[in-house]
Amino acid sequence: MQRMQETGRLNAGEERLRNLLLLGLAGDEPAYHAFLQELSAHLRAFLRKRLARLPDEVEDLVQESLLAIHNQRHTYDAGQPLTAWIHAIAKYKLVDLLRRRARRDLLTDPLDDESAFSSASDTEAADARRDLGKLLEQLPERQRLPIVHMKLEGLSVTQTARLTGMSESAVKVGVHRGLKALAAIVRGDA
Amino acid sequence: MRTEDLVTMLAKGAGVVQPNQAARRYAAAIAWGASGAALLMVILLRPRPDLAAAMLLPMFWVKIAFVTSFAAASLLAALRLSRPGLSLAWVPGALFAPLLAIWLLATIVLARADAAQRAGLFFGDTWNSCPFLIALLSAPMFVAVVWAMKGLAPTRLRLAGTAAGLLSGAVGTMVYSLHCPEMAAPFIAFWYLLGMLIPTAVGALLGPRLLRW
Numbered sequence A: 001m002q003r004m005q006e007t008g009r010l011n012a013g014e015e016r017l018r019n020l021l022l023l024g025l026a027g028d029e030p031a032y033h034a035f036l037q038e039l040s041a042h043l044r045a046f047l048r049k050r051l052a053r054l055p056d057e058v059e060d061l062v063q064e065s066l067l068a069i070h071n072q073r074h075t076y077d078a079g080q081p082l083t084a085w086i087h088a089i090a091k092y093k094l095v096d097l098l099r100r101r102a103r104r105d106l107l108t109d110p111l112d113d114e115s116a117f118s119s120a121s122d123t124e125a126a127d128a129r130r131d132l133g134k135l136l137e138q139l140p141e142r143q144r145l146p147i148v149h150m151k152l153e154g155l156s157v158t159q160t161a162r163l164t165g166m167s168e169s170a171v172k173v174g175v176h177r178g179l180k181a182l183a184a185i186v187r188g189d190a
Numbered sequence B: 001m002r003t004e005d006l007v008t009m010l011a012k013g014a015g016v017v018q019p020n021q022a023a024r025r026y027a028a029a030i031a032w033g034a035s036g037a038a039l040l041m042v043i044l045l046r047p048r049p050d051l052a053a054a055m056l057l058p059m060f061w062v063k064i065a066f067v068t069s070f071a072a073a074s075l076l077a078a079l080r081l082s083r084p085g086l087s088l089a090w091v092p093g094a095l096f097a098p099l100l101a102i103w104l105l106a107t108i109v110l111a112r113a114d115a116a117q118r119a120g121l122f123f124g125d126t127w128n129s130c131p132f133l134i135a136l137l138s139a140p141m142f143v144a145v146v147w148a149m150k151g152l153a154p155t156r157l158r159l160a161g162t163a164a165g166l167l168s169g170a171v172g173t174m175v176y177s178l179h180c181p182e183m184a185a186p187f188i189a190f191w192y193l194l195g196m197l198i199p200t201a202v203g204a205l206l207g208p209r210l211l212r213w
Helices: A002-025 A029-050 A055-071 A082-107 A132-137 A141-152 A157-164 A168-187 B003-011 B021-045 B058-081 B091-112 B115-123 B130-150 B157-176 B185-210
Strands: none
Touching: A002 A029, A002 A082, A029 A055, A029 A082, A029 B003, A055 A082, A055 A168, A055 B003, A132 A141, A132 A168, A132 B003, A141 A157, A141 A168, A141 B003, A157 A168, B021 B058, B021 B130, B021 B157, B058 B091, B058 B130, B058 B157, B058 B185, B091 B115, B091 B185, B115 B185, B130 B157, B130 B185, B157 B185
């Protein structure tokens, strides 16, 4: 019943969200930005309900799912319901997180884990514990520089290529691989 | 890190995404996997010397039809399992249909044969090498399918690994059937299937480890 309500509510906004994604995939950057922004609210609601006992993990997982959805956005089939695709990815990341925690708890004393007891505010906890700067430091230069210049400073491919002395295709590959590597670091196996 | 900052970073310069990437990756995987299998077959096994004559017999085409439809169904399974949120729907039915057809044919052939011939129809001359050679020929395709899947986003890893194994087994068998001298339905219904199940088991076993993302 609860599940049905949830799908019903999502269906209303689903068409809008889907249009934004399709525009974004075709290269419309503001539309893609709007898609990701609405998506993060969806993900937060979806994951908060499923991680009620681990509220401190919610925002981390929202970000991990956002990164996963961005990196795998080429796997969305336009004929497919968008929520099915999004939820499948979010659930996959959720199960992965729970499995990681279970493994970690086997190794360490679970009572040391403060996060299980501290209560996080249920309002827009839009800040995660991870630090982007520290994550980026772990990437090799050929991936870090393209991400810093293009994705953070907003330079174009040509400008980034000139600044770093890399070729334009190396810049594009660097961004692509760098974001995949970030996802792997966040997942904890890189 | 604030989620809003992450969103801004991801959106900035995100660019155009080419459509139909799953189909393209699988087309490349099949091209590499099938050529790899064909190369192995030509070098190690050679096509059967009477291939041209065999191609005139209906049973040769029954055999090809069985493996091809099985390969097509496992390709559909792999394609669907490579992307999040797609169910298998009717694909298991499409996998079982060619199996049921060949089992039915095998039963009829065995029922009509003399008791003395039955063992020959089942074991042929090559039962003890057939499944292993099929597994060997499926290896290049297995690597190619895992590559294709890793570039997409399977979320049910064991099932996806199983489908990858099944597809590579079926492609390996298609190539193997150009070498294999056996033409009896009971042989194909059992030993070919056993050969395809070897990479399938490997895929089911390794899927969760190989495909994680």
